[in-house]
Amino acid sequence: MTTTNKAVLLVGTSPLYAELNHLMVERGYQVLSLAEAMAEPELIELAVEVNSVDMQAKKRQVRELDDLLPPNVPIITTSLAITATEVASWTQYPERVCGFGTLVPLIERELIEIAPALQTELDTIQATEDFFQSLGKETETVNDEVGLVFPRILTLIINEAVFTLMEKTATATDIDIAMKKGTNYPYGPLEWADRIGLDEIFAISRGLQRDLAEERYRTAPLLRKLVLAGRVGVRSGQGFYTYEDKVGVEA
Amino acid sequence: MSIKTVGVIGAGTMGAGIALVCARKGHQVMLLDANQAVLDKALVYLESILTKDVEKNKISEQEMTETLELVHLVSEIEQLADCDIVIEAVPERLDLKKSIFSQLSVICREDALLLTNTSSISITEIAGGLSHPERILGFHFFNPAPVMPLVEVIRGKKSSEENVEVAYRFAQELGKVPVLVTDTPGFIVNRIARPYYNEALRVLGDHVAGVEQIDRIMKLAGGFKMGPFELQDMIGIDINFATTKSIYTDFFHEGRFKPSRIQQQMVQSGSLGRKTGEGFYDYNK
Numbered sequence: 001m002t003t004t005n006k007a008v009l010l011v012g013t014s015p016l017y018a019e020l021n022h023l024m025v026e027r028g029y030q031v032l033s034l035a036e037a038m039a040e041p042e043l044i045e046l047a048v049e050v051n052s053v054d055m056q057a058k059k060r061q062v063r064e065l066d067d068l069l070p071p072n073v074p075i076i077t078t079s080l081a082i083t084a085t086e087v088a089s090w091t092q093y094p095e096r097v098c099g100f101g102t103l104v105p106l107i108e109r110e111l112i113e114i115a116p117a118l119q120t121e122l123d124t125i126q127a128t129e130d131f132f133q134s135l136g137k138e139t140e141t142v143n144d145e146v147g148l149v150f151p152r153i154l155t156l157i158i159n160e161a162v163f164t165l166m167e168k169t170a171t172a173t174d175i176d177i178a179m180k181k182g183t184n185y186p187y188g189p190l191e192w193a194d195r196i197g198l199d200e201i202f203a204i205s206r207g208l209q210r211d212l213a214e215e216r217y218r219t220a221p222l223l224r225k226l227v228l229a230g231r232v233g234v235r236s237g238q239g240f241y242t243y244e245d246k247v248g249v250e251a
Numbered sequence: 252m253s254i255k256t257v258g259v260i261g262a263g264t265m266g267a268g269i270a271l272v273c274a275r276k277g278h279q280v281m282l283l284d285a286n287q288a289v290l291d292k293a294l295v296y297l298e299s300i301l302t303k304d305v306e307k308n309k310i311s312e313q314e315m316t317e318t319l320e321l322v323h324l325v326s327e328i329e330q331l332a333d334c335d336i337v338i339e340a341v342p343e344r345l346d347l348k349k350s351i352f353s354q355l356s357v358i359c360r361e362d363a364l365l366l367t368n369t370s371s372i373s374i375t376e377i378a379g380g381l382s383h384p385e386r387i388l389g390f391h392f393f394n395p396a397p398v399m400p401l402v403e404v405i406r407g408k409k410s411s412e413e414n415v416e417v418a419y420r421f422a423q424e425l426g427k428v429p430v431l432v433t434d435t436p437g438f439i440v441n442r443i444a445r446p447y448y449n450e451a452l453r454v455l456g457d458h459v460a461g462v463e464q465i466d467r468i469m470k471l472a473g474g475f476k477m478g479p480f481e482l483q484d485m486i487g488i489d490i491n492f493a494t495t496k497s498i499y500t501d502f503f504h505e506g507r508f509k510p511s512r513i514q515q516q517m518v519q520s521g522s523l524g525r526k527t528g529e530g531f532y533d534y535n536k
Contacts, residue, residue: 102472111471140468142460149451149460150472153479156446160507170439174430181401181428182393182440186474189443215506216453 012050081207094119194233268396366390374407436501451479452511484524
């Protein structure tokens with residue numbers, strides 16, 4: 001598939017935005033904002049929407065895309081905190097909506113998960129796979145559920161680490177050391193959360209709790225409070241740890 | 252307190268590994284097991300590891316001999332009377348551990364530090380009702396002990412801070428990386444690693460993705476060295492299930508720790524992972 005100058009509309013406030021933008025430009029895509037796309041909507045061949053925290057904003061943007069773009073243009077949406085099926089249900093053309101899920105930093109993700117909605121048609125799934133593969137990523141198609149596989153499992157690991165910290169069973173540093181040295185995790189769960197953004201993890205946790213409605217998905221209260229206090233990790237200079245230079249997230 | 256003599260109770264894989272870790276740092280080690288065959292096997296194990304070290308030029312033949320001379324095989328618990336520290340590494344049974352610590356409480360000096368290498372039993376419960384519970388602490392090595400750097404130093408309800416500090420420094424002197432934990436089910440690692448297995452099983456049970464898919468995703472998308480199902484097969488599905496059940500029970504059935512029916516069925520059917528040739532993957536092919 002040639003990607004040269006293929007026009008993609010990218011919207012959303014997730015930290016994925018900057019990295020996807022960077023990756024697409026690097027691979028020869030022409031990345032347009034919503035305002036730019038409005039001038040010439042017929043140019044757009046694909047739309048990517050990345051909001052995972054504010055569901056109202058997500059709904060508004062997905063509907064804007066749905067109204068703006070011809071019905072055959074695929075809309076690829078993050079299904080981290082909500083199912084792709086629910087996102088598709090907001091649109092007039094749900095068959096063109098497909099979910100995906102991954103977490104920053106994208107440079108460390110060799111694989112991106114794709115989750116078609118119940119309504120997604122085959123051409124849309126194919127376009128979604130082609131798109132991520134054109135960005136140099138492997139793909140794995142899974143069934144549509146909040147958080148898909150990697151973000152869901154990692155969120156529960158981080159949530160348990162937050163409970164452990166909140167209960168003062170161990171310090172943040174000792175928790176991270178233990179998981180790296182005792183079981184070879186690539187990062188300690190709390191430093192990992194700081195790099196991804198606590199707001200993103202909180203959104204996934206909340207989504208699981210809302211959609212699956214089990215005690216199992218109860219969010220650690222400390223995670224909620226840190227997000228409310230704006231301490232979302234490296235991006236804000238403070239999370240479970242403090243960061244003097246707010247570096248590390250810009251792509 | 253200067254530590255010269257370390258007692259290690261139980262000469263299985265963990266006990267023998269811990270004895271080696273201590274002997275390598277120059278401590279006199281009293282390695283205790285009631286079963287002579289287990290002691291013999293432990294000696295063969297120690298010799299095999301040290302021989303490899305010699306072959307790799309990590310140590311000289313003389314250092315190997317010196318290290319082995321530091322390890323004394325004993326069969327009576329009374330022979331641990333002069334130990335400065337005793338580390339218990341017997342199978343995970345509360346009655347067994349309680350009986351050992353109640354004997355140690357009588358045999359050992361009052362200032363001797365008594366450590367348990369348990370991975371799943373409450374330190375507070377092991378120390379409960381014994382004289383001088385302030386000197387009983389958890390000291391959790393990871394398998395294989397000579398290789399894995401982590402030691403969880405666990406303070407029970409009645410462990411003294413002074414003894415926690417001694418144990419912490421002792422772990423550092425052994426060349427390990429200690430972390431401090433307050434006695435809670437699963438301590439740090441076994442507790443926080445639970446969702447890696449448990450949620451993967453839930454995702455499988457809900458047919459969000461299959462076994463190979465989940466393992467592939469966790470490795471390629473997540474950067475984990477092994478997928479959750481490969482790991483369960485390696486650890487032993489029965490061991491993994493038992494740990495989950497014990498943490499679930501000890502947290503009074505909190506939903507986050509609820510074991511998986513899929514895992515239970517694997518255990519019931521005798522598919523325990525690599526050791527039986529079949530688990531989530533088939534190793535007979």
